[in-house]
Amino acid sequence: MxxxxxxxxxxxxxxxxxxxxxxxxxxxxxxxxxxGKTNLLDAIYYLSMTRxxxxxxxxxxxxxxxxxxxxxxxxxxxxxxxxxxxxxxQSPADKRLRRDDKLYRKISEHIGVLPVVMVSPSxxxxxxxxxxxxxxxxxxxxxxxxxxxxYSLQQYNRLVSQRNALLKSDTFSPSLLEVVDxxxxxxxRPVHEARKRFVEDILPAVTQYYGILSxxxxxxxxxxxxDMSEESLTAVLKRQMDRDRALKYTGAGLHRDxxxxxxxxxxxxxxxxxxxxxxxxxALKFAQYEIMKAGYGFPPMLLLDDVFDKLDMTRISNLLSxxxxxxxxxxxxxxxxxxxxxxxxxxxxxxxxxxxTSAGTFSKMP
Numbered sequence: 001m002x003x004x005x006x007x008x009x010x011x012x013x014x015x016x017x018x019x020x021x022x023x024x025x026x027x028x029x030x031x032x033x034x035x036g037k038t039n040l041l042d043a044i045y046y047l048s049m050t051r052x053x054x055x056x057x058x059x060x061x062x063x064x065x066x067x068x069x070x071x072x073x074x075x076x077x078x079x080x081x082x083x084x085x086x087x088x089x090q091s092p093a094d095k096r097l098r099r100d101d102k103l104y105r106k107i108s109e110h111i112g113v114l115p116v117v118m119v120s121p122s123x124x125x126x127x128x129x130x131x132x133x134x135x136x137x138x139x140x141x142x143x144x145x146x147x148x149x150x151y152s153l154q155q156y157n158r159l160v161s162q163r164n165a166l167l168k169s170d171t172f173s174p175s176l177l178e179v180v181d182x183x184x185x186x187x188x189r190p191v192h193e194a195r196k197r198f199v200e201d202i203l204p205a206v207t208q209y210y211g212i213l214s215x216x217x218x219x220x221x222x223x224x225x226x227d228m229s230e231e232s233l234t235a236v237l238k239r240q241m242d243r244d245r246a247l248k249y250t251g252a253g254l255h256r257d258x259x260x261x262x263x264x265x266x267x268x269x270x271x272x273x274x275x276x277x278x279x280x281x282x283a284l285k286f287a288q289y290e291i292m293k294a295g296y297g298f299p300p301m302l303l304l305d306d307v308f309d310k311l312d313m314t315r316i317s318n319l320l321s322x323x324x325x326x327x328x329x330x331x332x333x334x335x336x337x338x339x340x341x342x343x344x345x346x347x348x349x350x351x352x353x354x355x356x357t358s359a360g361t362f363s364k365m366p
Contacts, residue, residue, distance in 0.1 A: 001078050001298035002114050003330050004044060008072040011063040012046075013039040014360035021364075023353035024076075026331045026345055030338035031357035037334035040362065041118065041303045044332060047073045047085055048116035048301065049140065050097055050107050058092040067091075075114065078298060085114065108154065112144040115292055115300035119285040119307050126284070127269045127277050131258035138259060141288055142194055145295045149194045153254075155187040160250050168248045177241075185234045188254050192228045195257065198291075199224045205287035206280075212322075213279040213315045220280055221262040227252045275311075282307060286319060299329030308335050308344070317344045 009018045014036050029037045038054075045053045052061055062069055072086040089095045097104045104110055125133045143150040163180045166173065203222050210220045227236045233253060237244070240252045261268045261280060268277055293299040308316055320331075328349075335341040338356070345352055354365040 001329055003076045004073055005076055006074040009043050011066040011069040012043050012061055012071060013063060015039055016360060018362055020362055023351060024330055025328060026349055026352035028341050028345055028352060029334045029355045029357060030341060033336055036357045036360040038305050041305050041332055041334060043071050045116055045118050045303060047071050048114040050110055053118050054122055058089050108150060111150060115144050115296055117285060117289045117300050118303040119282060120305035123281045126281060134259040135257055138195060138198060142198060145292060146194060152187045152190045156191060156254055159184045160255060164249045167244055181234055181237045185232060188233045191254055192226060196224055202287050202291050205290045206283050209283035209286045210280055212318055213283060218263050223260040225260060226257045302329060302331045304333045306334055308340060320348055
C-alpha cells in the first residue's frame with residue numbers, strides 16, 4: 001500500500017511553507033479551529049485526487065496574495081520502491097502533475113494510484129444537498145477503483161456537452177442528435193451498471209458500521225435511482241426530445257442519477273436527526289474504506305477530519321479499532337482536543353505521531 005512518508009507544501013490555503021515527515025501508521029494533528037488542520041489533510045487528499053476535497057475550483061486553494069501553490073509527496077509504494085508525486089498550480093487552467101519528475105500526459109491517469117478516503121464535517125452535504133453531491137461521492141470512489149469507469153464517465157460528459165450544443169444550435173439536426181444519442185447509450189451502460197453494483201456492494205458494510213454507532217436502533221438503506229433503471233437511455237432521450245429542444249439542454253440521463261439514503265424506509269434528510277445523519281455518513285465513509293481495501297487488496301489512506309465531534313467516544317473508538325486492527329493502513333486524524341484524541345488513539349496503537357498547528361505552521365511533538 002502507498003504510505004506517505006513526507007510532504008512539502010507551498011502556498012496552499014493558509015500554509016505558507018511546510019515540510020513534514022509522517023508515521024506509517026497513525027498521525028494525529030491538533031490545534032484550534034481555523035489554524036490549518038483541515039488544510040493539511042486537504043493537501044494530502046489533493047495529491048491523491050488532483051483536486052481539493054472542499055472546493056471545485058483551484059482559485060480557492062491559493063494562499064492569500066500568491067499566484068501559485070505546489071504540493072509534493074514522497075510515498076513508499078506497494079512494490080517497496082519510493083515515488084515522488086508533485087502538483088504545481090499557477091491558475092485553475094494551469095495544473096501540472098508529475099510522478100518522479102515525469103509529467104502526466106493526462107491528469108486523470110493519476111486517479112487511483114494513491115487511493116484515499118476522507119471523512120469530514122462537510123460530508124453532511126451528501127445528505128442535505130442535491131444529487132450532484134452524491135454523484136460526486138460515488139464517482140470519486142469508482143474512479144479510483146475502476147479506470148474504465150472513469151473513462152466512460154468522461155466520454156459521457158463530453159457527449160452530453162456536444163448534445164447540449166446541438167440542442168442550442170440554430171440549425172438543429174435530428175439525425176446528428178440521433179448519432180450522439182447512440183454513442184451516449186454505449187458509454188452510459190457500463191457507468192450505470194457500475195453504480196448499481198456499487199450500491200449493492202457497499203450497503204452491507206454501511207449497515208454494519210451504522211449498527212456499531214447506533215446500537216442497531218434503526219435500519220439504514222441506500223437506493224440507486226436512475227432514468228436507465230426501467231428503459232434504455234436511447235428510449236429515455238427519444239421520449240424527452242421535444243422537452244430537451246424547448247429547454248435547450250439534456251434533462252435526462254446519468255447526470256440526473258441520485259442515491260437516496262434512508263432510515264427505516266424514509267429519507268434520512270427528512271427524518272434523521274443531526275446525530276443520526278452524522279452517524280450514517282461516518283458509516284458510509286468507513287464502508288467506502290472497506291470496499292476500496294477489498295478492491296485494491298490493501299487499505300487506502302484514511303483521513304479523519306474532526307470525526308470525534310458530536311459522536312460517542314466509545315463507538316468511534318470501536319470503529320477505529322476495527323479499521324486499525326484489520327490490515328492496518330496509514331491514518332491521519334485531526335481534532336481540536338488533543339487530550340481526547342490521544343485518549344482514543346493511544347488505546348489502539350503506540351506507533352503514532354503527534355503534530356500541533358498554529359496559523360498554518362506545524363510542529364511535531366515528542
